Amino acid sequence: ENNEEIEFSPSMLTEMAGELHNALEQASEPSTKEQKSALRKKRRQLKELEAHRDKLQEYNNHLDNLQDRNSYSKTDKEATFMRMKEDAMRNGQTKPGYNLQIATENQFIIDYSLFPNPTDTLTMIPFLKSFADRYGQLAHTVVADSGYGSEENYHFMSENGMEAYVKYNYFHMEQRPRFKPNPFKAENFFYNEEQDYCVCPMGQKMQRVGTRHTKTESGYVVEYARYRAVRCEGCPLRCLCFKAKGNRTIELNHRLRIYKQKARELLCSEEGLKHRGQRCIEPEAVFGQIKYNMNYKRFRHFGKDKVLMDFSFLAIAFNIKKMCTKMNKEGINWLIKHLYGLITDHLSYREQNNRDYLLNIAA
Ligand code: SF4
Incomplete structure (x- = not known):
């Protein structure tokens, strides 16, 4: 059959x-x-x-x-349903949208891109590449919050010689003065790198028993090393340690552990503290000004290309506005008038040319 x-x-x-x-x-x-x-x-x-x-x-x-998405909107097929920060109904309702990523320097928008995936982790590498396309080189220093701290992103930045001031999950928790690491968490077990074994809170040696591989959505392979205790039966800490049957098995991601260690050192350095202090007044402040001061909370077009054009105009206007404010503050507003004069002259010259061209066609 x-x-x-x-x-x-x-x-x-x-x-x-x-x-x-x-x-x-x-x-x-x-x-x-x-x-x-x-x-x-x-x-x-x-x-x-x-x-x-x-x-x-x-x-x-x-x-x-x-394509690779889980949903799309019927009115704008390139928009994906996402949870929005603005949730008037308070029911976690999803709405069609784009994940907008921006890069800023001194509160000027220096790059922007739209992504269909709602999570930030997967947007970082394509966004860094889009920056390289725009400026002909990759950024030397990257400052980002914990939403971007994945092994794949750290790996990309390390391979390309970038200084990654990028936080990871629990970085904030670790920085609290009263923070005490949970001794029963696998990543807090003592690890002997030379002989490749772990020691559990009871002092038992956990030998390596294997390796597990997983692939991220973008195809990056993540490796987990497995370690198992020899005998957990009768251990006085058993009830605090784990709930499953048999002996405890843990999985450690060594590459991520090393990247996190490096990120921690950078973030806690003098330069790192400066960047961390600056981060909250960089992209966050720009988003705040765009959304609440300029009331730009929704895109006014359908389709990724049109939405990108929509935001491009806003970014240009935002940067001009920022430049004028800075010039005003520094007392060089005469320069604004001069620039304004040059622009209007140029526009009226273009308009005259266009009019002549139309008259020629009509003739
Ligand atoms: S239960 Fe097993 S792994 Fe946990 S502390 Fe006791 S011996 Fe160690």
């Missing part, structure tokens, strides 16, 4: 429906009641097949629109 699964495509179903249709057309006229009812049944089945073909085509179209 052949149990092989066949994956039907809409074109295969169209072909089959066509053949069945022809066969029914060419069949002789039914004479008996049974033959008539059999013919009716076959026609009904043919209609069902066509309906299934249409549904399959519809699902394929949905999958083409989705």
Whole structure:
């Protein structure tokens, strides 16, 4: 018996429906009641097949629109449903949108990009690459919050010689004066790097028993080393340590541990403290000014290209506004008037040229 699964495509179903249709057309006229009812049944089945073909085509179209996403909006197929910070109904409702990433320096927007994925972790590498496309080189120093602190991102920045002042999960917790690390957490177990073993809170040696690999959505391979205790039975700390049966097995990500250590050193250095202090008045302040001072909380177009154009205009206007404020503060506002004069002269010259061109066409 052949149990092989066949994956039907809409074109295969169209072909089959066509053949069945022809066969029914060419069949002789039914004479008996049974033959008539059999013919009716076959026609009904043919209609069902066509309906299934249409549904399959519809699902394929949905999958083409989705690509790597889990959802998309029917009104703007490039927008993905995401949870928004602004949640008037307080029910965690999702709305179609884009994940906008911006890079700032001295509160000037120096780069921006739109992403379909709501989590920030996966946006960092493409965003750093977009910066390189725009300026012809990768950024030398990167300051970002813990939403970007993944092994893959640290790896990319380390491979490209970037200074990564990027926080990781629990960095803030670690910095609290009363913070005490949980001794039963696997990453807090003593680890002997030379001989590759761990020691549990009871002082038992945990030997390496294997390795597990996982792939991130972008295809990056993460490696977890596994260690297992020899005998947990009868341990007085058992109830505090773990709940599963048998002996405790832990998994450690050594590469991430080293990257975190490096990030911690950088973030706690003098330069790191300066960058951390600056971060909250850099992109956050820019977002605050855009959303609350300028009341720009929604994009006014559909489609990624148009939305990007929409934000590009805003970014240009924002930077000009910022420049004027800075010039005003520094008492060089005469320069603004001069620049304004140059721009209006240029625009009126362009307008005159366009008018002449139109007149020539009309003539
Ligand atoms: S339960 Fe096992 S792993 Fe946990 S402290 Fe006791 S001996 Fe160590």
